[in-house]
Amino acid sequence: GAVVSQHPSRVICKSGTSVKIECRSLDFQATTMFWYRQFPKQSLMLMATSNEGSKATYEQGVEKDKFLINHASLTLSTLTVTSAHPEDSSFYICSARETYNSPLHFGNGTRLTVT
Amino acid sequence: GQQVMQIPQYQHVQEGEDFTTYCNSSTTLSNIQWYKQRPGGHPVFLIQLVKSGEVKKQKRLTFQFGEAKKNSSLHITATQTTDVGTYFCAGPSLYAIQGAQKLVFGQGTRLTINP
Numbered sequence: 001g002a003v004v005s006q007h008p009s010r011v012i013c014k015s016g017t018s019v020k021i022e023c024r025s026l027d028f029q030a031t032t033m034f035w036y037r038q039f040p041k042q043s044l045m046l047m048a049t050s051n052e053g054s055k056a057t058y059e060q061g062v063e064k065d066k067f068l069i070n071h072a073s074l075t076l077s078t079l080t081v082t083s084a085h086p087e088d089s090s091f092y093i094c095s096a097r098e099t100y101n102s103p104l105h106f107g108n109g110t111r112l113t114v115t
Numbered sequence: 116g117q118q119v120m121q122i123p124q125y126q127h128v129q130e131g132e133d134f135t136t137y138c139n140s141s142t143t144l145s146n147i148q149w150y151k152q153r154p155g156g157h158p159v160f161l162i163q164l165v166k167s168g169e170v171k172k173q174k175r176l177t178f179q180f181g182e183a184k185k186n187s188s189l190h191i192t193a194t195q196t197t198d199v200g201t202y203f204c205a206g207p208s209l210y211a212i213q214g215a216q217k218l219v220f221g222q223g224t225r226l227t228i229n230p
Contacts (some may be wrong), residue, residue: 034217043222044158044201093157100216103148104205105159 002028004096006107013084013114021079021110023094029074030096034104035067038091047092050077084114117142117209120147121123121221124189129229134191137154139202145207147156147180153200161202206216 003026013019023033031052036044048069050056056069066088068080077096081088091111095104118141127135137225138147146165150158162171164180164187171178175198177190205218 041225044220046217046220049217095158101146103163104150104158104218105160106150106157109157 002096002098002105004030004094004105006094006110008110009108010030010111011041011113013112015085015114016083017085018080018082019112021081021092021094021112023077023079023096023107025075025096025105026079028096028098028099030077031073031074033077033094033096035069035077035079036093036095038093038109044093047079081112084112088112089114117219117221119204119206119221121204122225123224124222125225125227127227127229128194131154131193134194134198134226136189136202136204136226138187138189138221140185140206142206142209145184147184148205149178149187150205151200151201152203152223154190155163156200158203191226194226196228196230199226199228207220 005024005026007022011019014084033050047062048056048058048060050071052071052074055094058064068113071077076082091109093109094107097104120139122137129143148163149161151161152158162178167184168182175192179188203220203221203223205220208217208219
């Protein structure tokens with residue numbers, strides 16, 4: 001089955017530093033990847049839609065300059081949390097799909113803690 | 116805006132009891148998808164329903180899509196401890212961005228089981 005790999009699974013960083021999270025589709029090409037944020041015991045909040053070779057589309061209220069998304073190839077998208085602050089601490093999950101109507105395959109998620 | 120609502124938000128049952136979660140959309144959906152997220156894990160695709168009135172079964176899980184394609188349900192017969200987790204329904208957004216059909220997720224139903 002389709003596998004999405006996300007790294008790192010956990011990261012602790014100091015306030016003011018930047019953190020990069022990678023999302024790779026291992027056995028399929030993903031023209032579109034999605035980035036979500038999830039707070040404890042809450043639903044998935046879509047942050048942005050990432051298309052290969054073009055700029056990401058951010059959801060309302062998500063700061064583009066803070067959450068930099070790059071989708072350089074059909075199998076890799078990255079999310080960089082710039083100048084992280086404690087309020088950015090959360091669970092970040094990426095997902096990818098093979099075709100327009102196919103289901104989403106999620107990465108394992110990255111738990112970010114900013115101290 | 117488009118909304119996907121799920122009830123109940125939480126459900127606690129004794130092992131062996133049945134469980135049902137309901138999903139209601141503010142708009143007609145072309146399809147509905149169900150995902151399961153185990154505690155500490157990432158969402159995993161369970162099933163997709165496309166046709167009006169469709170019913171699909173996966174062992175003890177029964178999924179239904181309403182005739183009007185605005186609601187859906189997931190029923191688990193004789194729950195087991197392995198069923199613990201949060202169940203999310205999701206439907207395609209009305210707004211396709213850059214050709215990518217994003218999903219709108221319900222808030223999820225968190226199932227806990229007393230063994």
